[in-house]
Structures are given as C-alpha cells and as structure tokens.
Amino acid sequence: MSIFLNRPLRADNLFVESKVKFLQDLTGIPARNGLTRAIISENEIVNIVSEKYGHLTNDLFFETAEMAMEDAGMAFVKRTINRENRSFSADYILNDPSYHVQVNNGLDGIKPMLTFVNSYDGSCRTSGSFGYFREVCQNGLHISTSQIGFSVKHTGNITSIIMPEIEGLIRKFLDNEYYTLQKKFEVLAETPIKDLNGFVKLTADTLKLFKYEMSEKNNNPSANARLVLDVIQRESRILKVAPNFWIGYNAFNNVLHNKLQKSFQKQQEIDARLFEYVLQLAN
Secondary structure (H helix, E strand, C coil): CCCCCCCCCCECCCCCCEEEEEHHHHHCCCCCCCCCEEEEECCEEEEEECCCCCCCCHHHHHHHHHHHHHHCCCCEEEEEEEECCCEEEEEEEECCHHHCEEECCCCEEEEEEEEEEEECCCCCCCEEEEEEEECCCCEEECCCCCECCCEEEEECCEEEEECCCHHHHHHHHHHHHHHHHHHHHHHHHCCECCCHHHHHHHHHHHCCCCCCECCCCCCCECHHHHHHHHHHHHHHHHHCCCCEHHHHHHHHHHHHHHCCCCCHHHHHHHHHHHHHHHHHHHC
16 A cells, blocks of 8 residues: 555635736727737736737636546546646546556555646646656656647637547556556666765756756755755655665656746656656666
C-alpha cells in the first residue's frame, strides 16, 4: 500500500466573476483597432483583446470538462488552482484502483489524472492533457504527450465548447502511454543517485532551472537547491530507500510547480524536458 500524506487537495475557486467591456466605455477614451476590449476578472483588468476575441469563461469550460468526466462514469477527486484570478487549472485524479501503479517497494503510489487549463490573461492556451498524480508529495507530473482534443466555437458573443468522448480517450491512454511510462518510472526508482549535490547542480545548470550556488562569491547551495536536496532526503527516509533518480526527478518537479514563477503551459513544457533529462542520466 502506498504512503499517502493525508493533506486535503488544493481547492481554489475557479468560478470567479468575469466579463468583457469596451475600453472606451470604461475610460471615455477611444482605443486603437485590435485592442478595444478589456477582460475584467474580479473587478480587475487582466487582459486587453480585440473585438473578435471570444471569451471562454471558466464556468463553461470547467463545467463542460467535469460533465464529460461524470458522463464517462469515471470516479475522481479534484484539485483546483487559481492564480490571481488570471489563470486556472483543474486536475481530475482517477480513483479506480485498477489504474494505480506503485514504485519504490510498492510504497510510492501514482494515479492517472486529466488536467484542464484556462486563462483570462493570455498566459497559457486553453488545453486538456493527461498526467500523473503522485500521492507521497501530491505532485502533478506533466510528462505525457497525450492531449485531450476539444473544439471551441465562437459565434458573435456566444461561445460554445465541444468535448470529445472522454472514456475512450482514457482507455487509449491507459492501454498505451500510461503503462509505457510506468516502466520508465521503475528504471528511475531502481537507479541510485551516488552524488546528490552533483546531481542537483548538473540538472539545475543544464536545464537552467535556477542557480545552484547562492552567489558568485558563495558556492553553498541556493535556497532552491537546498529545497531539492531536502525533498530527496526526506522522501528517501519516508519510502525507506536510498536516494534514487525517481525521487530526484520529483524533487525538482516539486520546486518547478510550487516555487518557480512559470505559467501552467511553461511548467508542463519544462516538466517534460526535466523527466527526459533525468531519465537520460539514469540510463
């Protein structure tokens, strides 16, 4: 049985009040072509768009995604993230035990999840993708190439969204990429890290994630580097294993998603590169 740190999942409010207003109505000053309307979220202007822009509200997007999950009969728990009422993410973590896998002596549980992202400030595109939820640290691992294709249609001021048949997509993902990646998880978990500081410095420097050293005059590990090292050592104790590349990857993943100031889209791109790089080191 996996070790689950029994903390409640993050549950931010996604359904903030938003509207689109003409800038001239707000300011009394004419606006240039192509930048005529303002997206207002919770009484703050978060983006300037053209008159042709179709505003996809969270109410429509996330409720449609959740309805598709429920129609597919998939049991899930939900984690939601709201960043300053500007960008938003919802993870739907599948609860069916037959989908779950374990590494690190069976103590490290991983569940498949579907992630949907939307933004009002243009920081990331509206998207849906498959990923993985790791129970030990509640990390979301965004390393899958499988996307959830849907179409958004704009007719005047009316926006509609057509979601695909979710159950078939989940089955295809589980039958193919999910279990293929499980083998890679196991390779990482079975390969010990012999030099922790060397691993953290090499990975941080090569991927340009953060500076390993505190400063040019101080070669001690920086705050981010110390956090990665602390996570590796703490999780190794929890799981009763020697530090390995799976825990090392997840320690960087933790810093990427919780410390570094990146958009949801950028986090997913970096996460995929990080996983492939650490896998290359392990091999």
